[in-house]
Amino acid sequence: MAVPPAYSxxxxxxxxxxxxxxxxxxxxxxxxxxxxxxxxxxxSGSNNTDTGKxxxxxxxxxxxxELGLSFNQKWNTDNTLTTEITMEDQLAQGLxxxxxxxxxxxxxxxxxxxxxGYKRDFVNVGCDLDFDMAGPTVHAAAVLGYEGWLAGYQxxxxxxxxxxxxxxxxxxxxxxxxxxxxxVNDGIEFGGSIYQKVNSNMETAVHLAWTAGxxxxxxxxxxxxxxxxxxxxxxxxxxxxxxxxxIDGKNVNGGGHKVGMGFELEA
Numbered sequence: 001m002a003v004p005p006a007y008s009x010x011x012x013x014x015x016x017x018x019x020x021x022x023x024x025x026x027x028x029x030x031x032x033x034x035x036x037x038x039x040x041x042x043x044s045g046s047n048n049t050d051t052g053k054x055x056x057x058x059x060x061x062x063x064x065x066e067l068g069l070s071f072n073q074k075w076n077t078d079n080t081l082t083t084e085i086t087m088e089d090q091l092a093q094g095l096x097x098x099x100x101x102x103x104x105x106x107x108x109x110x111x112x113x114x115x116x117g118y119k120r121d122f123v124n125v126g127c128d129l130d131f132d133m134a135g136p137t138v139h140a141a142a143v144l145g146y147e148g149w150l151a152g153y154q155x156x157x158x159x160x161x162x163x164x165x166x167x168x169x170x171x172x173x174x175x176x177x178x179x180x181x182x183x184v185n186d187g188i189e190f191g192g193s194i195y196q197k198v199n200s201n202m203e204t205a206v207h208l209a210w211t212a213g214x215x216x217x218x219x220x221x222x223x224x225x226x227x228x229x230x231x232x233x234x235x236x237x238x239x240x241x242x243x244x245x246x247i248d249g250k251n252v253n254g255g256g257h258k259v260g261m262g263f264e265l266e267a
Contacts, residue, residue, distance in 0.1 A: 003094075003119045004145030006126060007152045010170050011181030014193035017205035017222040021244060025050045025258045038062065080104050086115075094120045122146060135160030148173055188212040201226045 005012065028046040035041070045056035057076035063069065072084040086098035098115035117126040128139040136159050143152040150173065156166035170183040177197035184190055191209035198204060203224045210217040246258040 003121060004124045004143045004150055006117070006119075006124055007141035007143050007154045007168075007170065010143065010150065010152055010172055010183070011179065011193045011195075013179050013203075014181065014195040014205040014207060014222075017195070017203060017224050018207060018220055078104075079106055092118075094118055132160070137165070139166075145174075148175055150174060 026046055026048055028044070030042070030044045032040070032042045040061040042059040042061075043056065045054065047054045055077045057074055059072065059074045062071045068088045068090040070084075070086045070088070072086075074080075074082045080102060081104075082100065082102040084098060084100045086096060088096040091097070096115075096117040096119075098117075100113040100115065102111045103109070112131045114129040114131070115126070116128070117124075119125070122145055123142070124145075125142040126140065130137040130139060138157045138159065139155075140157075141152065141154040143150060145151075150171065152170040152172075154166060154168040154170075155164060157163070158165050166185075167187065168183060168185045170181065172179065172181040174180075179195040180193075181195075182190075182192040189209070189211050191207070193205060193207045195203070195205045203226075205222045207220045207222070208218070244259065
């Protein structure tokens with residue numbers, strides 16, 4: 001079996017069916033470009049039509065391939081500056097080391113996170129150290145895979161309080177066009193999803209979740225259809241228009257429905 005996914009990516013295909021590409025009540029514009037020297041620039045702006053609030057961010061990326069280094073810097077309209085430095089496959093094949101820092105000039109707030117990850121056939125593990133004034137928090141996760149079967153565990157430990165703050169477990173099965181995912185979070189939240197790629201253009205997913213001690217069960221069915229390349233709605237290559245709509249099925253005639261629109265440009 002190839003390298004299994006990270007714990008956070010378990011069930012990702014089903015999650016994307018329900019979450020990716022939707023922008024209800026939001027107008028969004030994304031622009032990406034790349035310089036001749038290899039520096040990547042990305043900028044994004046959005047406006048919430050309900051609240052009138054606007055926001056955006058600017059991001060730059062640069063890679064030194066021969067050294068396995070990546071530099072990533074971000075700034076957003078909340079005046080938060082973040083820097084990420086990573087090194088991959090240098091000290092050992094499959095080993096990734098990273099340092100994330102953030103700084104808010106208005107308040108002087110600073111944070112840092114040391115990240116490590118190692119992935120090979122059958123195993124994908126990671127351990128992050130989130131530094132805080134009170135004491136660091138340890139985040140760790142591991143996923144094992146064998147013949148399509150996946151098992152993962154994730155934890156978070158607050159060293160200041162000597163307390164386990166996250167205790168999650170997941171099981172799944174993955175083939176080329178079918179994925180099954182189940183998870184238990186902190187022993188009280190239960191969830192599961194099924195993803196099926198019907199053909200090259202059609203994807204479907206089912207999601208189910210509930211919380212112990214509550215009668216509230218969440219259930220969803222989703223589908224994604226990719227237009228044939230000969231029937232594309234793109235205005236030109238590398239310009240992507242996303243339209244989304246949210247219909248309240250319980251109150252079809254009462255209004256409250258939402259629409260969203262996004263543009264993504266890449267040069």
